[in-house]
Amino acid sequence: MKSIIVTGKGRFEVADSPRPDPGVGEVLIRVKYAALCYRDLLQLRGYYPRMKYPVVLGHEAVGVVEESRDSRFKPGDRVVPILHSVDGVCDMCLRGEEAYCRSRLSFGEEVDGFFAEYAKVTGNSLVKVPDWVSDELAALTPCVLAMIHKGLRRIGLSIGETVLVTGAGGGVGVHAVQLAKAMGARVIAVTSHEDKAKVLGRFADDVIVGLKFSEEVKRKLGEGVDAVIETVGTPTINESLRSLRIGGRILLVGNVNPDESYSLRLGYVILKDVAIVSNIASNKRDVASVFNMVKSIKIEPVVAAKYSLQDFGRALEALQSGSRVGKILLTP
Numbered sequence: 001m002k003s004i005i006v007t008g009k010g011r012f013e014v015a016d017s018p019r020p021d022p023g024v025g026e027v028l029i030r031v032k033y034a035a036l037c038y039r040d041l042l043q044l045r046g047y048y049p050r051m052k053y054p055v056v057l058g059h060e061a062v063g064v065v066e067e068s069r070d071s072r073f074k075p076g077d078r079v080v081p082i083l084h085s086v087d088g089v090c091d092m093c094l095r096g097e098e099a100y101c102r103s104r105l106s107f108g109e110e111v112d113g114f115f116a117e118y119a120k121v122t123g124n125s126l127v128k129v130p131d132w133v134s135d136e137l138a139a140l141t142p143c144v145l146a147m148i149h150k151g152l153r154r155i156g157l158s159i160g161e162t163v164l165v166t167g168a169g170g171g172v173g174v175h176a177v178q179l180a181k182a183m184g185a186r187v188i189a190v191t192s193h194e195d196k197a198k199v200l201g202r203f204a205d206d207v208i209v210g211l212k213f214s215e216e217v218k219r220k221l222g223e224g225v226d227a228v229i230e231t232v233g234t235p236t237i238n239e240s241l242r243s244l245r246i247g248g249r250i251l252l253v254g255n256v257n258p259d260e261s262y263s264l265r266l267g268y269v270i271l272k273d274v275a276i277v278s279n280i281a282s283n284k285r286d287v288a289s290v291f292n293m294v295k296s297i298k299i300e301p302v303v304a305a306k307y308s309l310q311d312f313g314r315a316l317e318a319l320q321s322g323s324r325v326g327k328i329l330l331t332p
């Protein structure tokens with residue numbers, strides 16, 4: 001089978017290797033779609049110290065069970081993995097916090113991921129996909145929609161609140177806009193690309209173009225927003241903080257360059273009573289909540305382009321150029 005294998009820091013190859021053999025408690029899936037994430041790029045570049053070589057890259061996918069050695073799954077089931085291989089029995093897993101599993105291993109980093117025709121995965125990390133969820137939406141749920149869902153749960157988003165999303169034209173941003181809307185918020189999308197504004201206008205209540213957006217927010221609302229979903233990082237965080245009302249919350253998501261640092265004016269944050277929350281991965285219950293939500297509320301999977309595994313190099317270039325709205329999918 002074909003797969004994308006990272007062989008060392010910054011090096012990958014499109015390899016031909018035997019199909020993996022599932023062990024007890026594991027499931028073999030045929031990957032229908034995998035999605036490209038900024039995290040893949042950081043893993044490929046070797047930013048994560050726990051990277052194991054060689055490893056099959058990829059942590060976002062939807063697949064069909066081909067062979068199962070876990071009684072909870074049978075051949076033909078459609079499934080998505082969460083971001084980590086988890087044990088299902090530690091105190092965190094039992095609390096429904098698989099993202100904090102005591103023995104978690106990251107797919108595409110410490111254990112083989114999903115940029116492959118087939119992948120074996122522990123049944124503990126899988127969620128079944130209901131009939132009403134499309135393959136594209138399912139592939140984008142664990143690392144995008146459910147990750148944002150967990151973040152919005154953690155900042156306690158209420159119906160009717162105003163949420164600003166930075167980097168709204170990105171793969172995370174355009175789905176964060178839709179999810180916040182689906183959860184009852186009024187949403188302002190911020191993008192630095194004029195040409196992305198039209199697409200965003202289909203999903204957001206307001207769109208602001210440019211890096212200096214806090215004044216525009218105050219002009220539109222009179223005061224600041226209740227919450228910001230910050231998907232960009234250091235280029236926008238100051239404007240994001242300025243856009244918040246007193247007592248507002250900022251949710252930091254997305255995989256910024258781990259070397260990046262930022263100096264925070266503590267007085268400003270304290271006097272404004274700002275809550276800073278970060279979020280990296282989702283739990284199975286968030287995946288299930290999103291699947292349940294889209295039964296009655298439409299969320300459109302926005303796909304910038306699709307590439308085959310052989311064209312992985314071009315897919316990476318497209319990810320880095322960020323010229324189109326939405327996520328990049330791989331079709332093994």
Ligand SMILES: [Zn+2]
Pocket residue numbers: 036037038039059060143
């Ligand atoms: Zn991801």
Ligand SMILES: [Zn+2]
Pocket residue numbers: 086087088089090091092093094098100101102103104
């Ligand atoms: Zn666990």
